[in-house]
Amino acid sequence: MAVSRWDATVLTLFPQMFPGPLASSLAGKSLNQGIWTLKTLDIRDFASDKHQTVDGTPFGGGGGMVLKADIVAAALAHVAEAPGPRIYLTPRGRLLDQQTVRDLAGQPGAVFLCGRYEGVDQRVIDEASMMEVSIGDYILSGGEPAAMIVIDSVVRLLPGVMGKERGHRDESFENGLLEHAQYTQPRVWHGIEAPAVLASGHHQKIAQWRLAEAERETQERRPDLWEQYLRAQQE
Numbered sequence: 001m002a003v004s005r006w007d008a009t010v011l012t013l014f015p016q017m018f019p020g021p022l023a024s025s026l027a028g029k030s031l032n033q034g035i036w037t038l039k040t041l042d043i044r045d046f047a048s049d050k051h052q053t054v055d056g057t058p059f060g061g062g063g064g065m066v067l068k069a070d071i072v073a074a075a076l077a078h079v080a081e082a083p084g085p086r087i088y089l090t091p092r093g094r095l096l097d098q099q100t101v102r103d104l105a106g107q108p109g110a111v112f113l114c115g116r117y118e119g120v121d122q123r124v125i126d127e128a129s130m131m132e133v134s135i136g137d138y139i140l141s142g143g144e145p146a147a148m149i150v151i152d153s154v155v156r157l158l159p160g161v162m163g164k165e166r167g168h169r170d171e172s173f174e175n176g177l178l179e180h181a182q183y184t185q186p187r188v189w190h191g192i193e194a195p196a197v198l199a200s201g202h203h204q205k206i207a208q209w210r211l212a213e214a215e216r217e218t219q220e221r222r223p224d225l226w227e228q229y230l231r232a233q234q235e
């Protein structure tokens, strides 16, 4: 069977930021193995005037600059053959969650548009029916780190990137709970014992302890996730 590949295409004013952290660890190793590919395009290359203008002042005022629709449209047209959804990284977007990450990992790739300044002219976003994605309720100076985060979260789900073990462990988080705490040697550190059940070798008891801990900690730390979890259990 042909092994499918995941192709990331990034449109950015700062192509030198890539691969950045994606060159290390799991992402870097799998990139070198050809499990996924990364292509970056400099949005500035699609400027047509002699000053290479890519932005303009916002209609209505307010300061900052807005990426021009025709520049972004030209960049998107250039990568028309690149596979997958077109994603605009913006704090106005839908919050990234693990379900979205799984959906993206099931596609042949994705094209990421990184905004800078005050954003991108909305008309090109709407005309291209781009998915708008945010990584959290805070403001970054640009979409590049957000694109890296989305790519990292997708890449670790691609076949062959992680061992089976880790994949299975994730399934416990896939049910919407935070993961239980982890411990390693020594059994007693600074006078504090690791939970005895974990060293018992009793797999069923360990699994029970881990689920109970995951539930307790989710309830305590993330009441929002806990509510969702309870609702999902009722279905």
Ligand code: 6GU
Pocket: 088, 089, 090, 091, 115, 133, 134, 135, 136, 137, 138, 139, 140, 141, 142, 143, 146, 147
């Ligand atoms: Cl995707 N972009 C920017 N600039 N800031 C953000 C973000 C994205 N997600 C959260 N904050």
